[in-house]
Amino acid sequence: MGDGEEVEVISKSIVRPESYNEDSDRVKIHLTPWDLLFLGSEYSQKGLLFPQPSDPETNIIPRLKSSLSIALKIFYPFASRLVKIENDDDGTSSFYVDCNGSGVRFVHASASSISMSDVLEPVDGTVPEFLKRFFPCTGVKSLEGISDSLIAIQVTELKDGVFIGVGYSHLVTDGTSIWNFSNIWSEICFNGSDHRRTFPPLVHRGWFLDGIEYPIRMPASLTPETPDVVGTSSSILLQEKIFRFTSENISELKAKANGEVSPDDRKISSLQAVSAYMWRSIVRNSDLSPEEVICCGLMVDLRRRLDPPLEKDCCGNMVGTAITTTTVGEMFNNGLGWAALKINKSVASQTNEEFREFAADWVKNPSLLDVSTVTNSIAVTSSPRFNVYGNDFGWGKPIVARAGPGITHDGKLVAYPGIEPGNIEIQTCLSSSVLAKLSSDAEFLKHACLV
Template structure:
């Protein structure tokens, strides 16, 4: 098992630019605007890190050769960037004429995306999957621009991709600026890029779901004036405490049983699989932290806004469109009640996230803009992001289904949980969890948790 830093060596780095006039099914734009304004949802992400997610592919035979893979990826990425042109730009800032605020937008000048080729000598697919073990520390080196925050997109690419050769496969890691889009948009881009990559040998073909690039503004007006004039007023670079990072796998059968239990205890049929699983994680991590009964503890969920707005935003809306919603209780209250109580509280919060609630949040933000800061997050709570509904395993570049999914070290903090679809499908879910070492050890031995979790790791 390889775990030491320095395993990964960068072989080369280049810039991939959009292919002008790329004709993919006759749908590519003849031209595009130079300026892309940013919505309130986009601007609130200025101080967070890039989205860092990646696919692990097993190719024991070494076919196709890495040179063919690189060429296919570069050619298809060039076409994809022409459709998703904000990703090829850079952030730009302007101080307001009165000197009391600033404007932030994407300068869509086609500077291009980053592409790196690397090698991890001696590392195998099995080493990365690491069943029943923590995610190896070297996995963070599979992602470019590690440590960058979204505001750094003024000089750094808004998208960078790293292909890392392993002994019997490769890892494709993506760093995607969160101001450009959320997890839904990120997954949309990846699947569009993969569609182009596998369509023809020359990397051209049909794009079945073009992006909708016009941004949503709460009052119908843009650009948004940000009430800051210097980055020190809204930017932080957070250094987390020592944390363990581990993958926990839940089968479709165990999730189904958990959901049925939560609904029966609550006397309803409305609780979803993720709400039931979120309630389990909330209860078990709270118990593992050994908090006093009067300690406030919360469970936050990233709620997608597109389908909740009236009128709805298009499913292909490319940008950020989500809110973080939460329910808070005391540790004593949470653990004195059953799973159904906790899941029912989460279900109520989700059901209350309506068009009216979203617009109310938007009005509040416009009256007093702010950005997410990791240091402001409650270390006694958990936050569940990403989504098992994202079709990450359907992202086929032409080499078949990925062997696993992993994330980088972006935005890590005590209580962060990323949710993914399980590789086996059938309602399975994988959770990637960050906790302090002593809390993680306690969680692993928690009786309620052990009754539901299938395996740690995402191996075969």
């Protein structure tokens, strides 16, 4: 089967929240500096592969849409639109999210000649090109949320399976909130609209920096009417592969990393140990000179780190990035434990004070995230702690999780739980030459395997 395989769009529609009330449900959400950072970025994309329903009479599309409508009543910010204000007095622009019940884009597609095995066992282990067409919002930027939905759903029916892809703007959600939403949507769908339980009201992020006037004013030049895609231009050929770390691999790496540092520092987590191992292995295969500066960014949930802390499940975009910097020479003069401990300390430095300082500085000098300018870096996104395999819509649990092409760049690593408890899978995007070397690196493959 070639990459030109057709994915046919059967229908497009808008799903709105159930029983939306203009008077009581319409609220305005102001955006924080770490929301506005993403204004020029593409939507993120996550997806799940499911088996086909065993009953051929099962019509999943109406069921998914009706349950989605109920879920959007709870997760009302997802059915909103972005509003841009032109401030003529000083030539700036401001933005807020209008919870107006406009709904989300829902795409029903068919890929009847593609089977689950094409996704699960791709040729030469490279994530297949056709997978990109299983996701909505490819190439859509958060600024386009003025007219487009801030999240979108695509359901693609395969020969023997179903792929549900979600695209979402970081203006309203992050990985924590999108998986919470998916868990509740799937529960409603599983139980049927007539057997729903009462869900607690959504807790929305209510944290703002003292002394900042909202909505925040930004130079109009930062947010043109027709923005360029941020972070996708690249002169190198990028490819993606999935690497699996078994619970045994992870235990070995975690023990090795903690064994190489002082007793007082033995707090290196599984993800930190795996991230350090991936970082070292990628750099080793990148032909960089010893003096070159290298970075590792690890996404951090801010909710419980603020003072006062937010609810751990509160809805919104609450991610920071712990950035660890060193040189190639320094990395290889030291061991795995040293690199993992540097990551550990970067994560620990993500404090309430750091966030407040970042926010205050950003308001004085607004800027947008641009991953295309970053070199010699990896960025570990998502989390193996997310409840990925609890998303049963009523015909079976997911078989695998995948990320879409949104915000893809050289060095992006998406971490998921594996289907076997304790496993971690890393969807790895690198230049094709580095990825080829990594895939045949005997030292790397002692603790990882190509999926």
